Amino acid sequence: MTLKPDADPLYLAARQRVRLALLPVVSGSPLDADTIHQLRVCCKRLRALLQLYRPYTGHQRLRQLDQQIRLIAKSLAGRRDLHVQQQLISQLARDLERPLSPALNSQLLQSSGNHSLVAADNERIIAAFAAILSDWPHCDSGRRDAWAAGLARTRKRARSLARRACNSDQDALFHRCRKWTKYYLYQLEQLHDSRLPASSEMQTLARLGEQLGQLQDLCNLEAQLQTLAPDQESEALAERLEKRKGHCKRRIIRLFIKVYGRRHLDV
Template identity: 30%
Template sequence: MAFRFKLGEPFDEGSRRIAVEQIERAQSSLHDKRDQAVSVHEARKSLKRLRALLRLVRPAMGEQVFRAENGQLRDIGLSLSGARDRHVLLETVDKLERAGRLGRKGLADTLRQTIAAANGEGTPLGTRGALARLAEAKKRLADMQIAGTGFEVVAPGLERSYRRCRRAFSAAYREPSDEAFHEWRKGAQAHWRQMTLLSRGWPDYLGARAAEARNLSQLLGDDHDLAVLVAFVHSDAGAGLRGEQAALIERAAREGQDQLRLSARPYGERLFADGPKRLCRNIGVYWKAAFDAKEHEVDADQSRPAQPAQRVRRQSAPRRRAAAHPKV
């Protein structure tokens, strides 16, 4: 099923349906043994989608319940992170090498060897424990209670999430740091997924916002991966790298971050131009209009008045031949 609310479906029912679907997708991914890193990545994406949904209905489900469920899902994701983190580090090294930023010959290979040695091939993923906790979460979320009716179920959560992300955008460029940009990244990911959830309200506009936020999230995700690489180089696990090598790698990563942050800024300026109240009010109007349009849509064939049958005049053979071959 698509990660979207349906027009005409009560938001409480839709929230329970989508929550169960995302948990089942995560479970299915973890049961897939073909590529462990990919399976874990897909499962964690399902958990992120689910957490974005919970943020959307956060006021309607209650703060205490939200904190408990969100914390459980966050912990499940963290329990799966080991091999995925190693995979991302290696991908980041590949990107730096392709961009020509790791100029010294052999430096990329040395960095890869250090990453492999620090993490090991057999890093436990905690899959069995994650599956057990997902099964428990599925039971709880299938019965979660959500207060309110209509768009007011999601409006306060949407406004809160958008305001938080908008502030994180401003903070990231006011006082740049890896932590500030990571915070903005988390908000952009939530906004992308919330726009996807609500996209049936106006597919062209809300779908465009979702695509824009997704592109922004990818830029900020690459920025975060570079920050993780820098942290690794300066950690005990990266101690095998000589001081000069570590300095070269950090400089390459910071240059990459500078470019990514320049590219990300216009996305933020466009996505977060509207104030929170205005954006949420408008999306509420779009949702109601889309629902009303669906309720009153008329089949085009049924609405067209029947045309009287036209009498076909039979032509003689000579006339038909003349019509087919007019004189020039």
């Protein structure tokens, strides 16, 4: 494909998403939890769009760009993760029908790591996104079918990971499936005619992504809990976590079947 940046709809979409996500950063506003969340979502959407260039761009170039985006997202992770963990700990305490002791609550939140960003980070974040866009691959076709191969590859990868997750029950496979499920949803949203309502597949994928995200939050808290000295309270919390993980996985598998079909998952 001929490289024409201004004619490439995916490049234009990536540029617009970066501009919107960076508005609070450019204005010099403090990077609160919502701003950080939007920046991280922007990173995920950029990584999803990159996968559509697989048939047209060298693997090494895409891999380098993907790594650059991952580094941006990683630098933004701490504060938002802490906020999520606070909400999850509160929910579990309600399930146990008693508040967690201040000592256990403090230990869990401390292990989450609260890495606040300061104004001095704004220029670095802006420069990092600018570097991504300057090296973005381009094509000159605005037709949906030009991206069919990349979209089919993403769906196949997500379906394969869903099948492996169903058959092995390994947490790590559910986490990898979350990544590719999000990619598939973001790609469908980008290629979808915005004048039409979301398809049933897109709606189901959105629910699936939410459930996979909840499972990952539970697994993260479980890993933190395992680093602490066991006692009666932490063991009760661990038992509750395990039950919630089981319920979450069952909901995820039902959504897997709805998206990919039972015959593709061997369940």
